[in-house]
Amino acid sequence: MRREQRGVGWWRPGLLWLVAIVLPTPLWAGSEVLPSPVQQRLDNGLRVVFQFDPASPIVAVCAFVHTSAAQETWNATGVRQLLQLMGEQARPPAGEGESQLPPVALLHMAVSRDYVETILRCLPEDFPDALRRLRWALFDPDLSQEPFRYAQQRLEQEVMARQTSPVALAQDVLVTRLYPQWPGSWPLIGVGTATGVDLSYARDFHRKHYLSDATVLAICGGLPWETVGPEVARTFGVGNVPRGTPPALAAPVAGAEPNTEPLVLKLTGSEVSAVALGGRAPALEHPDYAAAAVMTALLGAGRGSRLYQRLREEQNVSYTIQADLAPSQVCPYVFCLATCSADKLDAVRTTMLAETARLCTQPASAEEVIRARRMVAGQFLLQQQDAVSLAHFLGLFVLFGRDRGMDHWRSFAERLNEVQPEQVQAMARQVLTSPAVVAVRGGASS
Structure with missing residues (x-):
């Protein structure tokens, strides 16, 4: 797992937040x-x-x-x-x-x-x-x-x-x-x-x-x-840090439905174009979070993912491909993103929509699900060598789960290994049946 953005303004996960959330014991x-x-x-x-x-x-x-x-x-x-x-x-x-x-x-x-x-x-x-x-x-x-x-x-x-x-x-x-x-x-x-x-x-x-x-x-x-x-x-300890009752945290955002009307933006001065596709997802402590993690990996994480196979291996129209599951409590979402040249933007967007629809209508094979589960778990094993990453994700579980945070931490690997193809398809139908799509078309400065 890599962190794409480390500026103070944003903490942005790169390739799969979820890969660092699988914390097997010991x-x-x-x-x-x-x-x-x-x-x-x-x-x-x-x-x-x-x-x-x-x-x-x-x-x-x-x-x-x-x-x-x-x-x-x-x-x-x-x-x-x-x-x-x-x-x-x-x-x-x-x-x-x-x-x-x-x-x-x-x-x-x-x-x-x-x-x-x-x-x-x-x-x-x-x-x-x-x-x-x-x-x-x-x-x-x-x-x-x-x-x-x-x-x-x-x-x-x-x-x-x-x-x-x-x-x-x-x-x-x-x-x-x-x-x-x-x-x-x-x-x-x-x-x-x-x-x-x-x-x-x-x-x-x-x-x-x-x-x-x-x-x-x-x-x-x-x-x-x-x-x-x-x-x-x-x-x-007491006396060194202000204490009081924090304002209530917002519940997951409800109300207005997602805007799924396709959107194309023009960005002059950029030689690269991008397509982002996604939907609202379950939060970290949700029982279906493990299925969402596997679905995300299957769709866009690594060389074995469906989007990599179509966009890079078969069509050769994309530069980079990534998938991300953001375990937010106020706006959890999943997305896939691909970069390409401006002349390939329409082809990339069409393929991404087609692969998303296929995941919703056709069950993934057992081999695909096993690969995705291993992708999630394997990436985390690399993170265990890094004290900063380990501290970050331990703290994240305690922050989101409060008194049950470590229970979520200890059980996630087991729940991940129980995810089956039908659960992946059900999650895809829930999250990506009508995805939001944003395309940014790069172009020369006028």
């Missing part, structure tokens, strides 16, 4: 079996999940704050991105001394539809200082005018960059077609009016949402829990 690091993860809830409600990996040379921390784009208002979309950008500039608050982020530590801020995430990597000996820097970035950033203006400029640059990418534009607009009534769906997670957000609104949003009860810390690396646990409690 975990492996090289040839070593890892111990079971440790879970703890601090007295202030902050949740911690920890995985010890003695072979890891670093410690990775992924801090999630459970605040979604659906909690933004129509005239203030993008406030979460601005706050994360301001967190990147965080300096020690008064009374904290002059200790800075250790030079060997790396800090990265990211935003998804359902949460904001701060990712930190450091050497084990720098873990205490790195944790303090993480706390400042999350809960005590400089919310004054100068860093706010800088964040607005950064975000505006990111928005402009996405608008010139046919892949990003096709994906972003596809979500607006699938969830037209959701304010955070344009473009994708809400940046349309970011430069017009008022600083006082940003401060108020931070005060209401960045709370211990809404936070999950996921940690993986070469320090034992006997060292990590007390350090986390000292840094993020």
Whole structure:
């Protein structure tokens, strides 16, 4: 699994979010079996999940704050991105001394539809200082005018960059077609009016949402829990992190039906064109999520997928093909995307629609389903070598599943292996019978 976009404005999964969600038990690091993860809830409600990996040379921390784009208002979309950008500039608050982020530590801020995430990597000996820097970035950033203006400029640059990418534009607009009534769906997670957000609104949003009860810390690396646990409690415990009742999280978006009218956009200055096709999907904790994962892999993940076979092997009309299942709680969706030259755009779109329809009407073979299941599970095995990825997905399960998060984590591999061809076809009929389709036609600048 690769992450295609790592800018602070967007956390975008690349080839299959789902491949990193299959977490078989036990975990492996090289040839070593890892111990079971440790879970703890601090007295202030902050949740911690920890995985010890003695072979890891670093410690990775992924801090999630459970605040979604659906909690933004129509005239203030993008406030979460601005706050994360301001967190990147965080300096020690008064009374904290002059200790800075250790030079060997790396800090990265990211935003998804359902949460904001701060990712930190450091050497084990720098873990205490790195944790303090993480706390400042999350809960005590400089919310004054100068860093706010800088964040607005950064975000505006990111928005402009996405608008010139046919892949990003096709994906972003596809979500607006699938969830037209959701304010955070344009473009994708809400940046349309970011430069017009008022600083006082940003401060108020931070005060209401960045709370211990809404936070999950996921940690993986070469320090034992006997060292990590007390350090986390000292840094993020009672009195060090704001506490309160977070605003209610939005339920999965309902209401307006998806807009399935085909849409073609023109993007001058791009030599590449793109077609995105997708539909609303079940959320991560849904019983049918495993079937959706297998369906997505079968359709567009890897050389054995149907779209790869048709678009690359048989017709040779596409550059790249990817499939993605986004385990959002407010706007879960599945999509496939292919890039091509402008003169091949119509052929690519026709083939994608034909293969999607075939999956809905003709059951997949047992061999295809087995290949797709292995694709999902096999990709994750590669991710288990990466402390950052493991921390990210452990935290994601705890964030979405709350008290049952680890139950979902432990049972998903078993549920995946039970998926049968008829379940894949049923999921395709549910999700892709009338897909939304967005094509972006590249062309020379006038």
